[in-house]
Amino acid sequence: MELNSRIPEGPIEKKWDKHRFDMKLVNPSNRRKYKVIVVGSGLAGAAAAASLGELGYEVSCFCYQDSPRRAHSIAAQGGINAAKNYRNDGDSIFRLFYDTVKGGDFRAREANVYRLAQVSVDIIDQCVAQGVPFAREYGGLLDNRSFGGAQVSRTFYARGQTGQQLLLGAYQALQRQVGLGQVKMFPRHEMQELIVVDGVARGIVTRDMVTGRIETHVADAVCLATGGYGNTMYLATYAKGCNGTAIWRAYKKGAAFGNPCYTQIHPTCIPVTGDHQSKLTLMSESLRNDGRIWVPKKKEDCGKPAAQIPEEDRDYYLERKYPSFGNLAPRDISSRAAKQVCDEGRGVGGTGLGVYLDFSDAIRRLGAKKIEEKYGNLFEMYERITDENPYEVPMRIFPATHYTMGGLWVDYNLMSTIPGLFVLGEANFSDHGANRLGASALMQGLADGYFVAPYTVANYLASTKPGSRLPIDHPAAKEAEAVAAQKVGRLLGVGGKETPTHFHRELGKVMWEFCGMGRNEAGLKKALGLIPQIREEFWRNVRIPGSGEELNQSLELAGRVADFLEIGELMCLDALERRESCGGHFREEWQTPDGEALRDDENFAHVAAWEYQGEGSTPVRHIEPLKFEYVHLATRSYK
Amino acid sequence: MEKHLNLTLHVWRQKNAQAEGAFAEYPARHISTEMSFLEMLDVVNEELIRKGEDPIAFDHDCREGICGTCGCVVKGRPHGPKERTTSCQLHMRSFEDGDHITIEPWRAEAFPVIKDLIVDRGAFDRIIAAGGFITAPTGTPQDANALPVPKQNADLAMDAAACIGCGACVAACPNASAMLFVSAKVSQLGLLPQGQPERYTRVRDMVARMDAEGFGSCTNHGECEAVCPKGITMENIARMNRDFIKASLLYRPEVAAGGAG
Ligand SMILES: Cc1cc2nc3c(=O)[nH]c(=O)nc-3n(C[C@H](O)[C@H](O)[C@H](O)COP(=O)(O)OP(=O)(O)OC[C@H]3O[C@@H](n4cnc5c(N)ncnc54)[C@H](O)[C@@H]3O)c2cc1C
Numbered sequence: 001m002e003l004n005s006r007i008p009e010g011p012i013e014k015k016w017d018k019h020r021f022d023m024k025l026v027n028p029s030n031r032r033k034y035k036v037i038v039v040g041s042g043l044a045g046a047a048a049a050a051s052l053g054e055l056g057y058e059v060s061c062f063c064y065q066d067s068p069r070r071a072h073s074i075a076a077q078g079g080i081n082a083a084k085n086y087r088n089d090g091d092s093i094f095r096l097f098y099d100t101v102k103g104g105d106f107r108a109r110e111a112n113v114y115r116l117a118q119v120s121v122d123i124i125d126q127c128v129a130q131g132v133p134f135a136r137e138y139g140g141l142l143d144n145r146s147f148g149g150a151q152v153s154r155t156f157y158a159r160g161q162t163g164q165q166l167l168l169g170a171y172q173a174l175q176r177q178v179g180l181g182q183v184k185m186f187p188r189h190e191m192q193e194l195i196v197v198d199g200v201a202r203g204i205v206t207r208d209m210v211t212g213r214i215e216t217h218v219a220d221a222v223c224l225a226t227g228g229y230g231n232t233m234y235l236a237t238y239a240k241g242c243n244g245t246a247i248w249r250a251y252k253k254g255a256a257f258g259n260p261c262y263t264q265i266h267p268t269c270i271p272v273t274g275d276h277q278s279k280l281t282l283m284s285e286s287l288r289n290d291g292r293i294w295v296p297k298k299k300e301d302c303g304k305p306a307a308q309i310p311e312e313d314r315d316y317y318l319e320r321k322y323p324s325f326g327n328l329a330p331r332d333i334s335s336r337a338a339k340q341v342c343d344e345g346r347g348v349g350g351t352g353l354g355v356y357l358d359f360s361d362a363i364r365r366l367g368a369k370k371i372e373e374k375y376g377n378l379f380e381m382y383e384r385i386t387d388e389n390p391y392e393v394p395m396r397i398f399p400a401t402h403y404t405m406g407g408l409w410v411d412y413n414l415m416s417t418i419p420g421l422f423v424l425g426e427a428n429f430s431d432h433g434a435n436r437l438g439a440s441a442l443m444q445g446l447a448d449g450y451f452v453a454p455y456t457v458a459n460y461l462a463s464t465k466p467g468s469r470l471p472i473d474h475p476a477a478k479e480a481e482a483v484a485a486q487k488v489g490r491l492l493g494v495g496g497k498e499t500p501t502h503f504h505r506e507l508g509k510v511m512w513e514f515c516g517m518g519r520n521e522a523g524l525k526k527a528l529g530l531i532p533q534i535r536e537e538f539w540r541n542v543r544i545p546g547s548g549e550e551l552n553q554s555l556e557l558a559g560r561v562a563d564f565l566e567i568g569e570l571m572c573l574d575a576l577e578r579r580e581s582c583g584g585h586f587r588e589e590w591q592t593p594d595g596e597a598l599r600d601d602e603n604f605a606h607v608a609a610w611e612y613q614g615e616g617s618t619p620v621r622h623i624e625p626l627k628f629e630y631v632h633l634a635t636r637s638y639k
Numbered sequence: 640m641e642k643h644l645n646l647t648l649h650v651w652r653q654k655n656a657q658a659e660g661a662f663a664e665y666p667a668r669h670i671s672t673e674m675s676f677l678e679m680l681d682v683v684n685e686e687l688i689r690k691g692e693d694p695i696a697f698d699h700d701c702r703e704g705i706c707g708t709c710g711c712v713v714k715g716r717p718h719g720p721k722e723r724t725t726s727c728q729l730h731m732r733s734f735e736d737g738d739h740i741t742i743e744p745w746r747a748e749a750f751p752v753i754k755d756l757i758v759d760r761g762a763f764d765r766i767i768a769a770g771g772f773i774t775a776p777t778g779t780p781q782d783a784n785a786l787p788v789p790k791q792n793a794d795l796a797m798d799a800a801a802c803i804g805c806g807a808c809v810a811a812c813p814n815a816s817a818m819l820f821v822s823a824k825v826s827q828l829g830l831l832p833q834g835q836p837e838r839y840t841r842v843r844d845m846v847a848r849m850d851a852e853g854f855g856s857c858t859n860h861g862e863c864e865a866v867c868p869k870g871i872t873m874e875n876i877a878r879m880n881r882d883f884i885k886a887s888l889l890y891r892p893e894v895a896a897g898g899a900g
């Protein structure tokens with residue numbers, strides 16, 4: 001397998017402009033002869049589908065929810081970054097680029113990150129033009145906040161509902177194209193297979209989730225924008241339906257999987273309460289701007305109400321360990337620090353897996369009213385879930401799986417190792433290296449969808465003949481349909497005793513324990529032994545009532561869990577092979593004496609891209625070396 | 640404090656759109672008050688699956704009150720007894736030990752039942768497609784700060800934009816009217832300078848689509864506002880009515896564009 005990143009020549013700030021000029025265009029009258037499939041209607045998918053439709057291509061867009069407006073992007077709270085420098089605080093495209101490369105712990109491709117920073121500026125303009133109601137100041141201009149440890153205020157936001165507003169903007173643009181007949185929308189359709197002929201992506205097979213019909217859709221190019229695979233961990237901040245199915249099936253057809261082990265564990269989530277827990281809820285990181293994080297210094301104090309623990313007995317551990325960033329230390333670092341204090345037995349709450357996020361100082365300083373203005377909806381959400389009033393008692397938080405930096409490997413054009421298959425948004429291995437900075441996923445999704453794919457997909461289409469689409473009954477399509485149908489049949493045929501959720505939960509426990517915040521060789525090897533056992537048990541003992549010819553939620557879930565049971569294994573394998581610590585990937589064997597991550601640039605300054613070798617065979621690990629010409633390799637320090 | 644409840648559920652079961660539906664009774668035992676309402680349904684479903692019975696189908700995704708996917712009528716009220724709370728954010732501490740809980744789908748002609756508690760809300764998407772947008776194709780619009788928006792308008796627009804499109808307003812309305820949903824979008828875009836050029840065509844097109852979808856008319860019951868989990872107010876309906884009247888006065892049939900050249 002060849003990993004050609006196709007990074008354009010020239011100085012970094014000229015690459016994208018030059019490339020845009022060098023790429024081929026499709027004649028406007030020819031565009032309607034090309035069809036593009038977009039799987040996913042989140043920020044990346046909706047933006048791409050709408051933009052390609054506007055350009056005149058025929059587009060089919062798919063999502064598993066009942067409406068494209070419900071994609072998981074809707075849940076993003078905090079904000080979106082852009083190098084507008086509206087605050088005059090020293091921000092620039094170069095600084096956003098620099099921060100993102102450094103924040104990603106030097107495991108991202110410089111050229112991609114630079115382009116991301118460049119187009120970030122256009123995203124805000126585009127969204128405002130669509131009517132996205134960003135927060136404004138009294139003068140009517142856009143407001144910004146500092147977010148996720150950035151030292152400039154470059155985050156644009158719409159109350160605590162930024163993702164919702166950005167997605168609705170993209171959704172409305174998409175619906176406009178639906179109304180105009182440019183885009184055909186297929187809600188409640190789940191992608192099952194990718195159709196590949198002679199190594200080129202030619203279409204997909206879907207299951208209509210209402211009727212159970214397995215259908216073929218052919219196109220001249222396929223874009224996957226299906227989001228992250230973090231639900232492999234079972235408990236996560238993802239929506240329940242988020243899955244890895246689309247990218248996994250593409251992987252099995254030859255798309256390389258980049259850095260599967262890079263997962264982000266977000267430090268500020270509401271702790272688990274019991275076995276019934278079905279998901280975890282994120283509390284926006286913006287809370288760390290005013291909240292102070294602490295645990296008791298003494299184990300004995302952990303059971304006491306927070307108010308009874310005097311100031312001198314509290315350990316504000318982030319402020320202590322990282323005096324210059326304090327409570328705003330990056331996500332991977334904050335999460336690990338929380339795990340450490342809990343491992344020491346100093347965690348709070350019923351399970352001992354929690355730390356305090358305390359607003360009492362901020363309330364004293366700014367007044368409860370001001371705090372309510374800033375975080376009212378978040379405080380309300382917290383109270384609704386926990387029945388505790390954070391104005392009176394400190395919040396309790398704990399890290400949870402939140403984002404996957406890994407995903408299908410793509411070149412500079414966002415094309416995977418399968419020609420004609422593009423991957424956008426969180427589904428690709430992306431621009432975030434080993435750790436994503438806050439407010440950068442929304443930026444990347446929209447950058448890919450609005451400003452990159454419309455050019456690069458067109459460039460690809462221009463190299464194919466218009467009207468050369470696969471006939472719908474081509475043997476390859478029939479075969480892919482058969483594979484999808486067989487999978488359904490196989491799942492229904494097991495007739496065991498346990499529910500799909502049971503196996504998902506079991507997998508999650510193994511993943512969280514051995515491939516979560518801290519990883520080590522022995523643990524990963526153990527997980528690599530346990531996961532196949534759970535998988536076997538799944539295929540022997542799962543029970544799915546009902547049939548495949550109707551709406552069947554157990555069947556849908558079982559299909560996703562079957563894939564998670566394979567994805568989890570690849571994540572562990574990748575984590576095992578990456579013998580260094582970087583960003584969200586913390587290998588306990590590689591740490592400094594004071595517990596900080598220790599990178600190994602000599603041996604691991606590369607992307608690991610895994611190639612499928614068939615069932616039962618170990619996949620092959622390819623590497624794409626990373627060069628750092630503009631941001632020089634340095635140890636990340638937030639002290 | 641965590642407590643445990645024993646409950647009796649009366650759930651609407653309907654195999655598909657064509658089938659007749661009926662209530663079925665299920666016990667829900669040893670339910671922790673820490674659980675969310677949907678987690679309680681998960682527990683009941685796990686038991687049903689283990690017994691080989693068809694689990695209760697219900698829509699959900701984010702489970703944090705923002706995607707608008709979930710929604711059922713709980714004890715006669717859309718999204719259940721707690722104000723400004725979606726079904727997924729409702730917690731079992733809102734119930735008492737021994738409670739009987741009826742659970743039904745949204746009921747409205749424009750929202751046909753697909754299965755059990757799941758309905759088809761595609762009509763909402765079609766209303767948005769008819770005009771619920773600002774025409775701003777991807778490209779290079781002017782700098783975002785070139786168009787200041789008074790903070791008050793921006794805030795009001797955001798209030799309206801908070802709608803999650805769940806459909807509770809329709810389910811609560813005796814006429815199954817979609818006015819709250821439609822007016823929220825009309826308001827949001829109409830309050831912003833970017834939305835002015837299409838302000839009157841937008842309201843006309845959206846209302847026409849709404850009527851065609853079979854939603855009832857608004858007779859000011861106010862049930863929609865009362866059950867809205869996001870606090871969308873009827874003020875939006877007033878704004879929309881105003882725009883709609885103006886739109887009707889302004890209406891001219893479209894003249895064919897183009898010409899020689
Ligand atoms: C709680 C939360 C808060 C966040 N806050 C922020 C924030 O403040 N700032 C920030 O920058 N980022 C944030 N993120 C991350 C960010 O929201 C996501 O990374 C981003 O929205 C992903 O967008 P996407 O378009 O790639 O995918 P998604 O929005 O996940 O969309 C995936 C789409 O693919 C479809 N799909 C998936 N699988 C299939 C299939 N098999 N067949 C058919 N369709 C399928 C889905 O229906 C959906 O339409 C947050 C994430 C979470 C969980």
Ligand code: FES
Nearest residue numbers: 700702707709727
């Ligand atoms: S599941 Fe998303 S709002 Fe309830």
